[in-house]
Amino acid sequence: MKLTLKVWRQKDAKSPGKFANYEAADISEHMSFLEMLDVVNEGLIHKGEDPIAFDHDCREGICGTCGMVINGNPHGPRARTTACQLHMRMFHDGDVITIEPWRATAFPVVKDLIVDRSAFDRIIAAGGFISAPIGGAPDGNAIPIAKENADLAMDAAACIGCGACVAACPNASAMLFVGAKVSQLALLPQGQPERQSRVLNMVARMDAEGFGTCTNHGECEASCPKGIRMEFIARMNADYLRAKLTAGRRKGGIAEGGAG
Numbered sequence: 001m002k003l004t005l006k007v008w009r010q011k012d013a014k015s016p017g018k019f020a021n022y023e024a025a026d027i028s029e030h031m032s033f034l035e036m037l038d039v040v041n042e043g044l045i046h047k048g049e050d051p052i053a054f055d056h057d058c059r060e061g062i063c064g065t066c067g068m069v070i071n072g073n074p075h076g077p078r079a080r081t082t083a084c085q086l087h088m089r090m091f092h093d094g095d096v097i098t099i100e101p102w103r104a105t106a107f108p109v110v111k112d113l114i115v116d117r118s119a120f121d122r123i124i125a126a127g128g129f130i131s132a133p134i135g136g137a138p139d140g141n142a143i144p145i146a147k148e149n150a151d152l153a154m155d156a157a158a159c160i161g162c163g164a165c166v167a168a169c170p171n172a173s174a175m176l177f178v179g180a181k182v183s184q185l186a187l188l189p190q191g192q193p194e195r196q197s198r199v200l201n202m203v204a205r206m207d208a209e210g211f212g213t214c215t216n217h218g219e220c221e222a223s224c225p226k227g228i229r230m231e232f233i234a235r236m237n238a239d240y241l242r243a244k245l246t247a248g249r250r251k252g253g254i255a256e257g258g259a260g
């Protein structure tokens, strides 16, 4: 295939960016989207030009590092597929493909297609952990957990922290990400000691980072490569409300438990 790429080039967060056109020739339908960019970059390096900067690590759809808006869709046109798992067979010879970084105030551009997603790390540091001693794997297996809760917790834990939900949302809301991270612990017994302080602190950090709020557009769920459902936003909101209403009853930061 021979393709035309319209790629966002931006030196750093302070410099203005603009689209630049590149030709991608001899592209196999079996290449991944990132392999196609590798080919284009080899050509740019060969010509002494600056290669297109993009994030990647595992290239297996599990680390959440890759992320770019392809033809207006975070991670591209294929549902439940990260950019690294997207294959060129999804495109046709002669296509023009537009490639941009995530666009959100809380994700400033580092260079070209790379954005700074450390805001997600700070949200996790605000409460996405447990302090209860849980022992080894045999101890974990000895704690009975309702199958429905275990399944839901696993569904929430599928979030890879890629940020596509933020890029897709017209409000640049991070509530699908935070909802998943709050819920994966709130659904399990081990997550109960900090359940209420966790949701309050993570939501406060999310707001402080400059993410917008949820107005139920649903673009986040539609763009999420791991199928995280908006149900987890509802679960987080319910936990948040309960934590707010009972805040006066918690002394010295001791939170109340209760799975469900």
Ligand code: SF4
Residues within 6 Å of the ligand: 158, 159, 160, 161, 162, 163, 164, 165, 166, 176, 177, 180, 220, 223, 224, 225, 226, 227, 228
């Ligand atoms: S909720 Fe989905 S889109 Fe958002 S960070 Fe997690 S995996 Fe990525």
Ligand code: FES
Residues within 6 Å of the ligand: 055, 056, 057, 058, 059, 060, 061, 062, 063, 064, 065, 066, 082, 083, 084, 085
């Ligand atoms: S590079 Fe790891 S999910 Fe794409």
